[in-house]
Amino acid sequence: MKKLYQYAACLLIGGLVATACKTTKSPSGQAGGVRQGQGVYQYREEDPLTKPFYSDRKGVIGRNGMVASAHPEASQVGLTILQAGGNAVDAAVAVQFALAVVYPNAGNVGGGGFMVYRDRSGKAYSLDYREKAPGRSTANMYLDSAGNVRPGLSTSGHLASGVPGSVDGMVEAHKRFGKLTWAQVLQPAIDLATNGYALTERDATGLNRIRKELQTINPGKAYFLKSTTDTSSRWKQGDKLVQADLARTLQRIQQQGRAGFYEGETARLLTDEMKRGGGIISEEDLKNYHAVWRDPLQATYKEYNVITMPPTSSGGVALIQLMRLSEQYPLRRWGWNRDSTVQVMIEAERRVYADRAKFLGDPDFLKIPVAQLIDPAYLRSRWQDFSFAHATDSRNVRGGTLPGYESLETTHFSIVDKEGNAVSITTTLNGGYGSRVVIGGAGFFMNNEMDDFSVKPGVPNMFGLTGNQANAIAPNKRMLSSMTPTILEKDGKLFMVVGTPGGSTIITSVYQTILNVIEHGMTMQQSVNALKFHHQWLPDKTIFEQGAFTEPTTQTLISRGYILERLTNTLGRMDCVLVRPDGSYEGASDPRADNTARGY
Template structure:
């Protein structure tokens, strides 16, 4: 049946392609004229570059045969490789990287946040772990609204009330308990050493701490965490020492889960909440559990996609996006040609509308995952699409399913010598989270409560619209866009992918995968490649400078697409590709301090 549907889809698309070719005056029968930087060369049977400038930079890949770690910070990546060299497996290295990032990358690395893990073992068995934060017991759906039921600005973003119950420590404890090889003490020690001895600040980290100093002082008026003793600005290379955080990490090292969710650390966290009007209690902490969920598995052409199910929306959205564009000849049209971009934008428009309508915590609401990724359903989502003009987002709603009842994060990828692979995305939500530092414990709290639908129809800090499925409730996990993903080819490990980026995570992962599978890029080229993003509402497409040629821009605008060039960048990818010769290609994003280390 599936092959029959695909055959029907391909017939429909071929007809559209031929019509499009006639309309645009393409010289190649059946193929729309490409205006992209890359196009498929029929004679060479490969994707070739038409023009210069498709990349953010010319950074080269890192290779290794025995193991690879790609993370947001060079020190954290080296920690992970050291664990691999000491005999640890990919999960040991991932746990060590997670705690190291909490020290060296305070803007997003964390023990006060949460996230998701996709793990594929050397035998090909896949597992997914949900350690997303939860709403505290005292949370309620109107907690960020005034007496007139209007949203109180920034209440869900800054300060103590913005924090959900953290899940990162529970997630790492559970991952190590089930799959770790080295001792818990061994994988925690590098982070403790970094906190005690200090870490030299990169230029980006120094700038980030300096920009955030005023906000830290406003939220934590009696504290001086992340500031120099003389309160002057940080300079590149200066050493940040975090003694209180080191003590917190030692308690976690010695007591495991209880070292965070009970005892002294829990007491300090709850005291901090009470001091600032937060609502997390000792009971909330003690009750928190990370949850193993069934992996979300799908296919794209001949590749197997292993990704994260809800509470993340990322996996469902990624599979929808890949399946929606699968019938189209993207390789023939070329990388970021007007036709390629058009069908990708239209797929994104429909998928983000579905996200808003259907997705939430599966422990609280019915999430119709299988229906959303069904080929017949996805075919109906194209019913109002035409190459002649852009679809108006006002006319796009979440789809109709029979029987249904109604920007700071970090990612890292690890592959070990045996072929075990880990893809983890973890977050505080906004940069430096809620800006709340737990007094005496030295770590930042998240502002993940903003990822709930604070009020149906009102956008969150990333502009995402939510509905009742993602309404605030005690003990409920807020919806996420995190999309840690592993790709197989012919039953073998092929690619480990992920990125931070709020609502742009899904589309960045989507483009990075397509760049390799459809456009013949290497892993590093795919990461370097310039990106774009559309999320249904607001109804415009943002793009990195140079992502579209002038010809592509003109053609898209003529069809009614609203395009907005960014002054900053999209994504912070950290990916690993297994090459045909058995070497690992580590590809970290040149847009930040991201670094791959292999051996």
């Protein structure tokens, strides 16, 4: 304990002794401590439980419909569609395409995603429009002759892209559930691309940040540059971004539906771009791509029913595991982010991410033991090596043992309409602005989703997630995802629509946001505002937003061997809707970015 007190003293002294004070040893002998890069976390004097929120933003209340998305223009598009008589799916399709225009870092036609839909009668559906590996993909395509990963190939440039699924996904969703015409739901995005929209400060900052990389990867193109003559010119808030080529791409989709993207002119432009840059997506890959309707994953947590995404997403399985692992503990009595609450949640996350690495992948390519993974008896067995006395060492945690099993930047929006139909969609290019490749003549970014495969078993991807053979690259296979679009019911009625971007942190952000409401009594917006933390098995550390833990909680966790790392940025970009007791909707959008809720 003497060393622990010395460590606390170091924190009070400050950065003068940062190197010496970076970590300490807990009574259990494991490394514990708080760190921030090369420096030291300075404890704040005030108790964050008096204000455990990122901001004081209030939720938006509406009775007839609600849209919460990553961009104010896209949320307004969704609201306009609802007010015009469209249902939640009509609004979702319109928002997906609007985000492709106004939120190019994650909104897309060149990426993919997942949709969870619950209709007003309570029937649930899920649509997998995740990207696929091109037909010419190989398991070792990103390795050198010595079997080592070639840095950057799976994250940047033409070879990083999977076959896009977003357009086909929206076509399928609208065909099955849409109410307005296809032309009507596409028109708002076309108008935004044709006439332009005013950049927010965050929009401008993002485009300026990738300016040089855009020029390197897209020589001879001027897409997303402020000036075609002065390439050093920088965007600023309020500048108008017009995207004429993207408008024409969207018009082809509007006029021809699926064929307007996967065949004809757009397909030719996409495959020509791939040939130009060494990519391997072919016309045959595009023609053969189809989204897949899957049975949604459903499970109970106390009096709630959780409806979420099955594999190819790992998010639904992991979310249900986390909630069921937590269910036996009195988190409500212990309190929000108190030491025991946090310890249970970290240890649950540690075990769930180990299972993710071992068992999960594309269900069209391997048998995934979903029912066993979420079985309460199996989950009880995962707690056998847990002790409140000390942190579990991730080196000693592996995916669980299941009898009979043989091993083998993102954005979210939530919509509820007047009738109670609800849509939860998470869609992505993977990293911000995807592969940074813009399709010449078509004006949209391609994804870098190939990095979500295990490019080599045991080697972490861009989000630090370690994968295994279950998620190895194979032609026409869908890569594993952490996206977790989710809908909750209470007493058989719609209760919550929730989701977020965030790579590997998606699952834990959704988990905390749900618990904040149903265990800790927060409003939907308070739950979104609440400060968050994340653990993912490997690397063995817990990252957290500044102020998420009190000083006593931090000291207790350190004494038990937990390594804590304060973030200089934030976790999550939640967009959620809660049905309040009086039947009205509370739309909650994340104050950490430009996220906006619109209701009426």
